[in-house]
Amino acid sequence: MITLYDFPSGLPNNCISPYVWRVRFALNIKGIKHQTVWVEFPEIEKRFKELGIPPSEILPDGTPRYTVPAIHDASTNTLISDSIKIVEYLDQTYPETPRVIAPGTAILNATLEWAFRTTIFTMYPLLAPNVVAHMNPVASQKYQARFESRVNMSLQEFKNDETLHEKLWKGAEDAFTVANSWFKTSDGKESLGPWIMGGDVSFSDLIIGSGLAYIAACSGEESEEWRKFGNWNNGRWKGFWEKMKPYAQVH
Ligand SMILES: N[C@@H](CCC(=O)N[C@@H](CS)C(=O)NCC(=O)O)C(=O)O
The missing domain is CATH 3.40.30.10 (Glutaredoxin)
Structure with a gap:
């Protein structure tokens, strides 16, 4: 176990x-x-x-x-x-179980990890306030302090700043649109087939899937935020998350 x-x-x-x-x-x-x-x-x-x-x-x-x-x-x-x-x-x-890290992909995965972390991080300020609201009080205080030092303003100031929210949403959509282009050939054809490395799910999919799991969990799949996010890039991210879901059970 x-x-x-x-x-x-x-x-x-x-x-x-x-x-x-x-x-x-x-x-x-x-x-x-x-x-x-x-x-x-x-x-x-x-x-x-x-x-x-x-x-x-x-x-x-x-x-x-x-x-x-x-x-x-x-x-x-x-x-x-x-x-x-x-x-x-x-x-x-556990070599008898499906191998997750494909041989020879360490550097490619490190690159994807860096690039997609940068993409996901554009959503962090938009999601963190909901986490602060749900954590237990002591943990919430620590999470809030970290959030405030990252955005350089108080949580309340941040919540009141609608112009900033619009700017952050736009920046996030632009960043995800760049990430969306990784999944296409230069003439617009889909490269995903059905997973990033081809027929089998691998660590590259886990890099993308875990970022999407973070957004789904922090926003809530019934939320307005998730609906908005899910519509970007012809539903690419929502679709990818749906594919990961069979592996998302929490034990
Ligand atoms: N390189 C680590 C990074 C893990 C990481 O940053 N975890 C965060 C949660 S998302 C954490 O535990 N933070 C604790 C803290 O900052 O006190 C990994 O890949 O596991």
Whole structure:
């Protein structure tokens, strides 16, 4: 049994982190039995140190960064953090299950990850206030403080600024329209077939799918925001998310 560590957002299916989504997708694609253990957002570092989970990154000043996702695999007694390392581990440790990272794609995936993270991040200011509204009070405070330092204004100021909202929505649509062009040939034909690498779902799809899962979870699929987003680029993103959904069960 694998334990998957995530933080609760308080939104309907709790999971918003795109990095955790990729690992969850990989576990579901592989059919590996797992359960999620929820660690409050401000508690991640403390709990992970107690559990012996390594940091996912060492910052340039030497500070270790503790992040979800992390897993504990009881069958091998292994603790790992960092989404790519976890999926690599799953591919190596469970070779009888569908391989998720196609051979030779590390650099291409790193490029896609950077490019799509930049795209997704255009939606962050539009989604974060809803997360702040749903998290438990202590976690919400931390999430709000981070949001305010990123947008350089108070949450209330941000909420009142309609001109800024319009500008952000326009910027996000433009960014997704650029991403939409990756999926087409120069004469406008569709390159997706049906997955990014062809016939089988792979880590590249998880990069895109996890970003979409983040937007779906933060906005809510019944929301006006999701409806607006879903209509962009002839429904490309909504369609991609629908394809990922069979792998999106939260255990
Ligand atoms: N490189 C890491 C990044 C993971 C990451 O940034 N996780 C965020 C949640 S989306 C986190 O745990 N943040 C905790 C914090 O900032 O305190 C991975 O791919 O797993």
